[in-house]
Amino acid sequence: MISIIVPCFNEESVLPAFYSAVSDAASSIEGAVCEFLFIDDGSSDRTAEILQHFTEKDERVRFLTFSSVRRTSKCIGRLLCIYGRRSAASARSA
Numbered sequence: 419m420i421s422i423i424v425p426c427f428n429e430e431s432v433l434p435a436f437y438s439a440v441s442d443a444a445s446s447i448e449g450a451v452c453e454f455l456f457i458d459d460g461s462s463d464r465t466a467e468i469l470q471h472f473t474e475k476d477e478r479v480r481f482l483t484f485s486s487v488r489r490t491s492k493c494i495g496r497l498l499c500i501y502g503r504r505s506a507a508s509a510r511s512a
Contacts, residue, residue, distance in 0.1 A: 420444070420452045430464040437472055437479075444478075456481035 422440060426433070437454070444452040458466050458481060469481040 420447070420450055421455055422452060423455045423457070425457045425459055426461060426465050426469070427459045428461045428463045428465060430461075430468055433465065433468045433472075441476065441478075452478055454479045458483040460484050 422444065424436075424440075429436075440454070444450065444454075454472075454476075456469050456472075456479065458469060461483075466481075466483045469479070469483070472479040473481065
């Protein structure tokens, strides 16, 4: 599994093009299973709305939205902790 972690802050103007390019690139990697983990760090524009749209059309997309600006490193740390617990639980049940 390849996890592509993308911090976002007021990125509505670039998200669609970025997602399209990265999604196409990930899809071209033969045999790779990819996921996209977006972290909306308190955006005041339509970033969260756009990310929600991505999750509705692509099951590989997940995102977290924070209501206020936080340090991106803390957000990434929290995301990795959440996904780390899920991976560990999956490994134990396999």
